Amino acid sequence: MMTQGPVLELKAVERGYGEGEHRLVILDGADFTLGRGEMVALVAPSGAGKSTLLHTAGLLEHPDGGDVLVDGRSSTGLSDDERTAIRRNEIGFVYQFHHLLPEFTALENVMMPQLVRGLAAPRARARAMQLLEYMKIGDRAEHRPAELSGGEQQRVAIARAVANAPLILLADEPTGNLDPATASYVFDALEALVRQSGLSALIATHNHALAARMDRRVTLAEGRIVDF
Numbered sequence: 001m002m003t004q005g006p007v008l009e010l011k012a013v014e015r016g017y018g019e020g021e022h023r024l025v026i027l028d029g030a031d032f033t034l035g036r037g038e039m040v041a042l043v044a045p046s047g048a049g050k051s052t053l054l055h056t057a058g059l060l061e062h063p064d065g066g067d068v069l070v071d072g073r074s075s076t077g078l079s080d081d082e083r084t085a086i087r088r089n090e091i092g093f094v095y096q097f098h099h100l101l102p103e104f105t106a107l108e109n110v111m112m113p114q115l116v117r118g119l120a121a122p123r124a125r126a127r128a129m130q131l132l133e134y135m136k137i138g139d140r141a142e143h144r145p146a147e148l149s150g151g152e153q154q155r156v157a158i159a160r161a162v163a164n165a166p167l168i169l170l171a172d173e174p175t176g177n178l179d180p181a182t183a184s185y186v187f188d189a190l191e192a193l194v195r196q197s198g199l200s201a202l203i204a205t206h207n208h209a210l211a212a213r214m215d216r217r218v219t220l221a222e223g224r225i226v227d228f
Contacts, residue, residue, distance in 0.1 A: 012030070014064040050172065092169045128163060187213075
């Protein structure tokens with residue numbers, strides 16, 4: 001059941017790698033909240049820990065301390081299957097590289113997460129086509145990734161990320177591999193989708209112009225998440 005609080009909360013989250021003197025601390029008591037329908041830009045230099053933060057927030061990595069709450073539900077103590085179910089149903093991911101399955105068409109790539117969730121193929125196909133049309137790429141539905149431009153591939157990846165109507169979208173430099181004009185076009189489509197669907201989004205980007213279009217900006221400083 002959906003709660004009335006934030007869709008995503010990090011509470012005193014700790015995350016690091018290595019042991020002893022060689023331990024690299026990435027998150028050091030990090031706190032963060034993502035409100036419903038909110039778009040937040042995560043702006044930080046390479047190596048600052050943006051990917052670690054997104055992976056921890058998206059339950060792909062376990063924090064070393066603290067807690068991550070998704071729609072008010074603590075992830076502490078959850079089994080791997082329970083974490084996987086939350087990722088599949090509540091969280092969508094978009095990466096810098098599209099990671100589309102090369103042997104499948106654009107339409108089939110967007111259908112895939114819905115089929116994994118158990119949706120019947122006709123309904124999955126209809127929703128996938130609707131999303132591709134919304135992303136202005138419906139005419140490329142039957143093309144495989146190698147037959148698509150970089151911008152088209154990333155729009156398919158965005159459609160796939162929201163195919164299961166998640167509460168949260170986590171994006172790691174989603175326009176980082178694109179030229180400025182294509183990046184702006186792809187971000188326009190992403191922003192429209194987020195605003196229209198009521199998604200909450202945390203988007204890591206180096207692009208300050210794109211970051212300025214979001215509701216607020218945060219960065220990483222000494223292992224904490226602070227307003228930019």
